[in-house]
Amino acid sequence: MSAYTPILATLGYIVSPDGRQVLLVHRNKRPDDLHYGKYNGLGGKLDRDESVADCMKREILEESGIQVEQMTLRGMINWPGFGKNEEDWFGFIFRIDRWSGTPHTGNHEGTLEWVDRERLLDLPMWESDKHFLPMVFDDSPTVFHGVMPYQNGHMVAWSYERY
Secondary structure, eight states, X not given: OOOOOOEEEEEEEEEOTTSSEEEXXXXXXXXXXXXXXXXXXXXXEOOTTSOHHHHHHHHHHHHHSOEEEEEEEEEXXXXXXOSTTSOOEEEEEEXXXXXXXXXXXXXXXXXXXXXXXXXXXXXXXXXXXXXXXXXXXXXXXXOEEEEOXXXXXXXXXXXEEEO
């Protein structure tokens, strides 16, 4: 059996100062984008020479123009088969509770929008996100560790534990 070498990435959900909204990107700029039309958190691939935390801070700054001041690791998900060519991805999921600056209105991927937390699950997004998003915003002190295999662009299973 060969070594498992997924693409490592971060995904962050920025919470408004009053806690009622979340800043998301509406991926509406590039029709060839795997995420086109969907809402998602902000983030991206880990660079070879950076920590997971540094990656999350860099991606938030690049994609929104804001500086992360406080973030919490909420979970990790293994997404085998998720990529455009069914590449394997492994994501570190953060909630950003304190930040500074003024967010951009958009970036090269799409429009940035503040969305009411109670509307999150009503938005067009990856079907899989609806399984883990509630844990990003709950009050549990534990981190979730999930596996979410994909085939042909669709989630085929979901399992997780919290520790």
